[in-house]
Amino acid sequence: MRKYILLILPLFLGAEEDFISHYEYGQMLYNNPRGVSCAQCHGKSGEGKVIVTYTDNHGKEALKGPDIRHKSFEQMRKSLNSTHPVMPRYYLTDEEIKTIYDYIQKRNNDTSQ
Numbered sequence: 001m002r003k004y005i006l007l008i009l010p011l012f013l014g015a016e017e018d019f020i021s022h023y024e025y026g027q028m029l030y031n032n033p034r035g036v037s038c039a040q041c042h043g044k045s046g047e048g049k050v051i052v053t054y055t056d057n058h059g060k061e062a063l064k065g066p067d068i069r070h071k072s073f074e075q076m077r078k079s080l081n082s083t084h085p086v087m088p089r090y091y092l093t094d095e096e097i098k099t100i101y102d103y104i105q106k107r108n109n110d111t112s113q
């Protein structure tokens with residue numbers, strides 16, 4: 001009997017390691033998608049962030065990553081599937097985008113949309 005437990009135990013441990021929640025998967029994708037981390041430009045929770053400041057003819061300017069906490073899934077999908085002046089083009093599946101979307105919603109506890 002003991003022998004069986006020793007045989008089965010590593011299977012359980014392995015399964016435990018492989019298991020990550022939808023939230024954790026979203027967190028992973030947001031912070032480390034196939035490309036540059038979303039957090040670098042949109043902040044830890046999607047609240048937006050100053051990427052860089054510079055001075056030109058108009059004085060001090062800031063390049064910002066917008067607040068994306070209140071974007072709908074469709075807006076996010078559209079945005080991630082197009083090219084932008086600053087934001088890189090990502091090639092994420094709808095499921096990955098949805099996972100990132102859910103992560104941002106949950107992280108901000110936003111149930112308004």
Ligand code: HEC
Binds near residue numbers: 042
């Ligand atoms: C290099 C900085 C940068 C990174 C990295 C980045 N973004 Fe962006 N994002 C921007 C900027 C700046 C804009 C505004 C459009 C532009 O100028 O490119 C934007 C626009 C958006 C928009 C549309 C916002 C609107 O107002 O409609 C969404 C949604 C978005 N980003 C989500 C993401 C997600 C999700 C990731 C990660 C997979 C990501 N971004 C990675 C800089 C970035």
